[in-house]
Amino acid sequence: MGYHPGQKCPFSGHYRCANCRLEIELVRGDNFPPCKCGEGEWILIRPERKTFR
């Protein structure tokens, strides 16, 4: 369900680390960064509406 560091971001929006709950904003095409907590899995919590379609 989540995305791992190094994967390409499929949708622009806000993502949250499932481990430490840090929130980041990414644009489609970006690579998911490694989270500061080490082993992070990013989960989409709010899509960016402007580029959703």
Ligand SMILES: [Zn+2]
């Ligand atoms: Zn984290």
